[in-house]
Amino acid sequence: MYQYDKxxxxxxxxxxxEFRDQVERRLxxxxxxxxxxxxxxxxxxxxxxxxxxxxVAIPYGTLSGPQMRxxxxxxxxxxxxxxxxxxxxxxxxxxxxxxxxxxxxxxxASVEMHAIQTSGNCIRNISSDQFAGVAADExxxxxxxxxxxxxxxxxxxxxxFLPRKFKIAxxxxxxxxxxxxxxxxxxxxxxxxxxxxxxxFFVGGGxxxxxxxxxxxxxxxxxxxxxxYSEACMRVYNRYGRRDNKxxxxxxxxxxxLGADEYRRQVEEEFAHIKTLNLDPPLAELERITALFxxxxxxxxxxxxxxxxxxxFTAWVKQNVSAHKQAGYAIVSISxxxxxxxPGDATSAQMDLMADLAERYxxxxxxxxxxxxxxxxxxxxxxxxxxxxxxxxxxxxxxxxDLIGDIIACPGLDYCTLANARSIPLALKISEKxxxxxxxxxxxxxKLKISGCINACGHHHAGHIGIxxxxxxxxENYQLLLGGSGAEDVSLGKITGPGFDEDGVVAxxxxxxxxxxxxxxxxxxxxxxYRRLGMEPFKEVIYA
Amino acid sequence: MPDILNFRDRAPSEEASVSLxxxxxxxxxxxxxxxxxxDARLLLPMLDxxxxxxxxxxxxxxxxxxxxxxxxxxAGYTGELRGSGEILxxxxxxxxxxxxxxxxxxxxxSPAAVDRALSQFSEVYQATGDGRSPxxxxxxx
Numbered sequence: 001m002y003q004y005d006k007x008x009x010x011x012x013x014x015x016x017x018e019f020r021d022q023v024e025r026r027l028x029x030x031x032x033x034x035x036x037x038x039x040x041x042x043x044x045x046x047x048x049x050x051x052x053x054x055x056v057a058i059p060y061g062t063l064s065g066p067q068m069r070x071x072x073x074x075x076x077x078x079x080x081x082x083x084x085x086x087x088x089x090x091x092x093x094x095x096x097x098x099x100x101x102x103x104x105x106x107x108x109a110s111v112e113m114h115a116i117q118t119s120g121n122c123i124r125n126i127s128s129d130q131f132a133g134v135a136a137d138e139x140x141x142x143x144x145x146x147x148x149x150x151x152x153x154x155x156x157x158x159x160x161f162l163p164r165k166f167k168i169a170x171x172x173x174x175x176x177x178x179x180x181x182x183x184x185x186x187x188x189x190x191x192x193x194x195x196x197x198x199x200x201f202f203v204g205g206g207x208x209x210x211x212x213x214x215x216x217x218x219x220x221x222x223x224x225x226x227x228x229y230s231e232a233c234m235r236v237y238n239r240y241g242r243r244d245n246k247x248x249x250x251x252x253x254x255x256x257x258l259g260a261d262e263y264r265r266q267v268e269e270e271f272a273h274i275k276t277l278n279l280d281p282p283l284a285e286l287e288r289i290t291a292l293f294x295x296x297x298x299x300x301x302x303x304x305x306x307x308x309x310x311x312x313f314t315a316w317v318k319q320n321v322s323a324h325k326q327a328g329y330a331i332v333s334i335s336x337x338x339x340x341x342x343p344g345d346a347t348s349a350q351m352d353l354m355a356d357l358a359e360r361y362x363x364x365x366x367x368x369x370x371x372x373x374x375x376x377x378x379x380x381x382x383x384x385x386x387x388x389x390x391x392x393x394x395x396x397x398x399x400x401x402d403l404i405g406d407i408i409a410c411p412g413l414d415y416c417t418l419a420n421a422r423s424i425p426l427a428l429k430i431s432e433k434x435x436x437x438x439x440x441x442x443x444x445x446x447k448l449k450i451s452g453c454i455n456a457c458g459h460h461h462a463g464h465i466g467i468x469x470x471x472x473x474x475x476e477n478y479q480l481l482l483g484g485s486g487a488e489d490v491s492l493g494k495i496t497g498p499g500f501d502e503d504g505v506v507a508x509x510x511x512x513x514x515x516x517x518x519x520x521x522x523x524x525x526x527x528x529x530y531r532r533l534g535m536e537p538f539k540e541v542i543y544a
Numbered sequence: 545m546p547d548i549l550n551f552r553d554r555a556p557s558e559e560a561s562v563s564l565x566x567x568x569x570x571x572x573x574x575x576x577x578x579x580x581x582x583d584a585r586l587l588l589p590m591l592d593x594x595x596x597x598x599x600x601x602x603x604x605x606x607x608x609x610x611x612x613x614x615x616x617x618x619a620g621y622t623g624e625l626r627g628s629g630e631i632l633x634x635x636x637x638x639x640x641x642x643x644x645x646x647x648x649x650x651x652x653x654s655p656a657a658v659d660r661a662l663s664q665f666s667e668v669y670q671a672t673g674d675g676r677s678p679x680x681x682x683x684x685x
Contacts, residue, residue: 161607
């Protein structure tokens with residue numbers, strides 16, 4: 001994986017010093033909260049309902065064992081012994097004291113980590129495919145491109161006061177595991193006819209109150225134009241994105257209002273100009289970064305079969321283990337969705353254990369997924385059984401990846417100042433209702449996503465089944481959506497009709513899944529059945 | 545007029561800038577002020593007669609002026625480029641990198657704080673045309 005050189009380390013250390021100074025000025029009263037706000041936000045520090053919340057960047061979701069151990073240390077030392085992995089592959093801590101944040105950031109910097117631009121109206125942490133580098137279906141590892149973009153976007157002087165936040169995802173497979181087209185910019189690495197690697201740009205996707213699927217803006221951006229082209233996309237947005245209304249300020253609204261063709265025309269015109277300015281790093285820089293992500297030393301003699309005689313282990317392998325490009329190896333997804341647990345939460349002890357297991361079984365590397373789980377990307381098939389036993393003993397053995405129990409949920413009204421409704425208690429109730437693993441497996445792939453307000457941090461638009469919490473005359477009310485997808489078959493869910501109270505939405509969910517079980521044809525997932533039948537018959541059973 | 549924070553090797557212009565509309569209408573003005581929604585590119589045909597472009601920041605969070613500044617510098621403008629309005633010390637470094645070389649902050653900034661802000665980061669990650677070598681250039685000499 002990427003390793004800082006002296007420049008990267010120096011910049012992160014200097015940022016810690018800068019933030020220390022800013023916090024001191026705030027604590028002394030020299031800086032008002034109004035003027036401190038944008039500064040702390042660009043460092044991922046939010047003032048939430050009960051305390052400060054700090055979001056730490058995990059670039060493209062990749063981290064090492066020592067970095068995961070540091071995340072555990074931070075939870076133990078500065079928070080209440082746990083952290084929350086997010087849908088943008090980051091981690092959040094909910095109970096942070098302002099005066100301790102400079103020391104916390106210094107601890108992070110000691111393992112090449114930071115909280116730079118994890119909030120604010122700037123380019124946020126770049127996300128990617130959690131299987132990057134090990135997926136059998138990728139054209140290349142997307143992370144070197146994401147790292148190049150990370151460096152370009154860090155402290156970018158022109159694009160630090162954008163109309164609104166800005167999220168970029170980079171993938172390199174046809175299969176989309178990162179909800180790429182629901183980002184402000186989605187990049188898919190592709191090869192052209194000459195076999196050269198380039199980037200297909202999709203611009204103007206997003207969720208929130210106006211969900212949009214990003215249209216394709218350019219089918220191939222060569223590697224040595226990547227920065228110029230990104231700069232052109234950003235400049236058109238910075239100049240013309242709406243600033244009169246916070247809710248219309250994301251780039252998706254600009255692209256939608258201009259139309260993809262006109263936005264593309266403006267970007268191409270800007271690009272033709274910017275390309276003359278020599279802003280692109282030489283290809284040697286991408287090569288330098290790519291070399292750091294080089295192939296690990298695989299054991300080429302590793303046996304390629306798995307003993308599936310233990311039923312619990314077999315169920316876990318079937319659900320949580322994915323194909324690896326290297327024979328003898330597997331990709332393991334660790335579910336952070338135990339029955340009755342808060343989706344995405346992990347205790348310090350669990351983080352330490354995952355770090356230990358990564359060191360022992362996965363070349364000391366882990367990934368965070370946008371569905372709030374953890375991946376061990378380099379596990380020898382021969383080690384799977386031992387690994388599973390240790391995970392299971394620590395409450396990390398849930399065999400439910402992509403099943404109904406693998407719920408994405410935002411923090412909701414339990415923590416968040418924006419929320420209208422609680423997400424976590426509802427997620428817990430649903431996970432308990434569908435706790436039976438047999439029942440979950442029988443339902444098959446079913447992506448359930450819960451947001452506690454219209455801002456859609458819980459990706460409810462992209463859920464096969466989505467739930468949106470709203471405030472209806474002072475009472476929490478939950479709307480049900482069907483038919484969304486954040487994968488390569490991307491689509492936006494549709495609201496079924498009037499909302500429900502908490503128990504009502506759980507009951508409606510049961511009616512929907514029962515109806516699916518009766519209606520499904522050979523091998524159909526829930527989403528396939530919904531797409532074949534349409535909304536009407538589902539509505540009939542929901543509101544019968 | 546507030547005190548001018550000057551980074552040029554000559555004294556800041558004392559001319560009063562006129563609005564973009566007024567400037568485009570009159571051929572004898574050589575100081576112009578542009579507001580966030582205005583297109584800096586309208587000035588490009590006239591750069592050789594401009595000695596001061598003032599870019600207004602009514603609120604610090606409106607970042608359109610950063611793009612305006614770069615567009616002018618990229619087109620070869622070498623005259624004074626002044627940021628005015630809500631100019632805060634924590635934005636000075638970004639503004640300088642985009643080509644601003646003087647400031648008229650509505651609330652005066654402490655010179656010590658400005659110096660500290662400008663020396664906080666020893667290197668930069670991206671090229672912006674401000675003459676600084678980005679980290680990638682240092683890596684590949």
